Amino acid sequence: MTRIDEEPTTGPTSSSATVGRRMLLGGAVATSFAVGGLALLDRMPYVRDLPIPGRRRVQLTWLADELRSAGLRVQGDEGWLERGRPWAFDPVGVLMHHTAFRATGADPQPALATVRDGRPGLRGPLCHVLVARDGTCHVVAAGRANHAGEARPSGPVEGGDGNVSYVGIEIDYAPQQPFSQRPTTAQLDASVVAAAVIVARLGNGADHVRYHAETSLAGKWDPGSTLDADAFRARVAAELARRA
Numbered sequence: 001m002t003r004i005d006e007e008p009t010t011g012p013t014s015s016s017a018t019v020g021r022r023m024l025l026g027g028a029v030a031t032s033f034a035v036g037g038l039a040l041l042d043r044m045p046y047v048r049d050l051p052i053p054g055r056r057r058v059q060l061t062w063l064a065d066e067l068r069s070a071g072l073r074v075q076g077d078e079g080w081l082e083r084g085r086p087w088a089f090d091p092v093g094v095l096m097h098h099t100a101f102r103a104t105g106a107d108p109q110p111a112l113a114t115v116r117d118g119r120p121g122l123r124g125p126l127c128h129v130l131v132a133r134d135g136t137c138h139v140v141a142a143g144r145a146n147h148a149g150e151a152r153p154s155g156p157v158e159g160g161d162g163n164v165s166y167v168g169i170e171i172d173y174a175p176q177q178p179f180s181q182r183p184t185t186a187q188l189d190a191s192v193v194a195a196a197v198i199v200a201r202l203g204n205g206a207d208h209v210r211y212h213a214e215t216s217l218a219g220k221w222d223p224g225s226t227l228d229a230d231a232f233r234a235r236v237a238a239e240l241a242r243r244a
């Protein structure tokens, strides 16, 4: 029903009736059983340290506060702190997207429910931050989100499961035909600041901010041809320098 341009990932899957899985819960070893695929795990947002070798499962508990501290208008979507997919999430960069939803003054964040809840065939969350037409940053998830799919290497960021390596920012606008929207100035400015804040908190620089078009193996072109990736990174770098 939606046009959000995200890709499913190649995360662990199972269609078997019962899956045993050991995990560390605050130092204690627990075993859970998912019946009918990973349905049970999907309802265990606090589970940590799932056995994906070498990659952590972090929660971006700082996300709303950091964005707010940078002067952005931030709306924490209810439940965002507990929201996330149940596999590895160990981000080093930020991946930029557009939703392909047509935002208007009356409806500045039309994709909000979809990026939070997902769409048929792809479970939410579908990003971490949705930037509305008026520049408001809606924080929808602290954990892993389905936004990147399998990624090509891009700049300094390795290829592989992009949902492990990237925090996802969705700019809520519709650059595609027949809408041919551009992001508003407020929206673009907020997106630059949000990307800078997040990548800095991850301990990296503007080169770790990538466009989905630069990582996609499925021909994604977001966040739209009206924005140049290098120009966006230059603005992120300037923001980082200003904040230093």
Ligand SMILES: [Zn+2]
Pocket: 005, 006, 096, 097, 098, 147, 212, 220, 222
């Ligand atoms: Zn995308």
